[in-house]
Amino acid sequence: MRLHTSTWPEVEAYLERSQGIIIPIGSTEQHGPTGIIGCDAICAEEIAWEGGKRGNILVGPTFNVGSAQHHMSFPGSMTLRPSTMTAVISDWVLSLAAHGFDRIYFLNGHGGNIAPVQNAFADIYARRALDGDEAKFLMKLRNWFDLPGIPELSDELYPVGCGSHATAAEISVTFAAYPQKEDCRALEPAIAPEGSISDRHQFRLDFPDGRIGSNPSQSCVADGKKIIDHAAASLVKDVDAFFKS
Numbered sequence: 001m002r003l004h005t006s007t008w009p010e011v012e013a014y015l016e017r018s019q020g021i022i023i024p025i026g027s028t029e030q031h032g033p034t035g036i037i038g039c040d041a042i043c044a045e046e047i048a049w050e051g052g053k054r055g056n057i058l059v060g061p062t063f064n065v066g067s068a069q070h071h072m073s074f075p076g077s078m079t080l081r082p083s084t085m086t087a088v089i090s091d092w093v094l095s096l097a098a099h100g101f102d103r104i105y106f107l108n109g110h111g112g113n114i115a116p117v118q119n120a121f122a123d124i125y126a127r128r129a130l131d132g133d134e135a136k137f138l139m140k141l142r143n144w145f146d147l148p149g150i151p152e153l154s155d156e157l158y159p160v161g162c163g164s165h166a167t168a169a170e171i172s173v174t175f176a177a178y179p180q181k182e183d184c185r186a187l188e189p190a191i192a193p194e195g196s197i198s199d200r201h202q203f204r205l206d207f208p209d210g211r212i213g214s215n216p217s218q219s220c221v222a223d224g225k226k227i228i229d230h231a232a233a234s235l236v237k238d239v240d241a242f243f244k245s
């Protein structure tokens, strides 16, 4: 069940049986020469939609532009300042809370979002404490690639060159979602360099084609379907435990 394709009476009825919601959260940033720019948002929403369908869980709109300043030397990348992102996440959560949602689960696809989202959580918890709000209200952030069983599956599918940006696993998920974008051409070097990130200029010097440590030439639609299947099953269990907490 998706918030965007529900009517308000349908959401009202959902709230009678559950006060939990999943929000997919991603980024709009380059993913190497063969990966699509919406990768992180698309991975999170594909897995959230599949999990939502299987578990009959409401899935909210995808938060699809995140904190990604280090990718700004590549055309098409977009970023929020971390402070903007924290403020917007807070307003999304408070909007949902106003209707009675009290378990907000963010399924994330991008490492750069973690700090701003955790800041938003700390801000909301602090506001509620200072306001003397006694009702239990919980938020959770989970990276889809850290869902139970997914690191093991990635290792099994890609023992070499899964990488840490434009990973073979995430590129496969986007190929499963958009098969017309499947592109397995060989890249040079096959496995991209590893390293740390700082500003956008240094990033482009260190990682000239945008990948970090990955070889997405091994990505394919079939692997993407397998990852979505396993991640959705794992997500339903994780969300269920969180909603019951």
Ligand SMILES: [Zn+2]
Pocket: 031, 039, 040, 109, 110, 165, 166, 167, 170
């Ligand atoms: Zn990514």
